[in-house]
Amino acid sequence: MFQEIWSVVSWALGLALEAKNINVWQMSLRAAVVFVASIVMLRLGNKRFMGKHTTLDVMLGIVFGLVVSRAINGNAPFFPTLAAALVLVLLHWTLAAIAFRSHGFGKLLKGRDRVLINDGELQWDEMKRSHVTEGDLLEAMRGEGKPPDLRTVKSAHLERDGEINIVMKE
Numbered sequence: 001m002f003q004e005i006w007s008v009v010s011w012a013l014g015l016a017l018e019a020k021n022i023n024v025w026q027m028s029l030r031a032a033v034v035f036v037a038s039i040v041m042l043r044l045g046n047k048r049f050m051g052k053h054t055t056l057d058v059m060l061g062i063v064f065g066l067v068v069s070r071a072i073n074g075n076a077p078f079f080p081t082l083a084a085a086l087v088l089v090l091l092h093w094t095l096a097a098i099a100f101r102s103h104g105f106g107k108l109l110k111g112r113d114r115v116l117i118n119d120g121e122l123q124w125d126e127m128k129r130s131h132v133t134e135g136d137l138l139e140a141m142r143g144e145g146k147p148p149d150l151r152t153v154k155s156a157h158l159e160r161d162g163e164i165n166i167v168m169k170e
Helices: 002-013 024-044 055-073 078-101 103-110 124-130 134-143
Strands: 114-118 153-158 164-168
Touching (some): 002 024, 024 055, 055 078, 134 153
Antiparallel strands (some): 114 153
């Protein structure tokens, strides 16, 4: 019974075929299976993957996409490729868990925030290192619904995920 089911799955996904011989229906089914499997894998990993983007999150997105695309287009064996994608998700989850428990490792892996304005004064060295302009700060203020006047800012931080958070003076 299992052998018969496996035979149908193998035929439907074109697992025994070379990439150039996979037809449109097999490629489409592969895409659907990889899509569903990817969602399941990412849900096992870090729930905020699509929300905030640290370097760790961005790299998972890039490498994960590269790996699963190979399963869709048949450039790599189907199930080993899905297994490699799962390993990436588990590695991401493990590194994030270690970073949660170790502040130093978290800073090394995800970076640190940078103070761009401190007590109303622009921190030009930090802005230069972060490639943030006054215009970027004003844009962040407008985005938060605050009046675009840097003199009214107590502090501004460039967070690890690239967002600029502004604290206004009293």
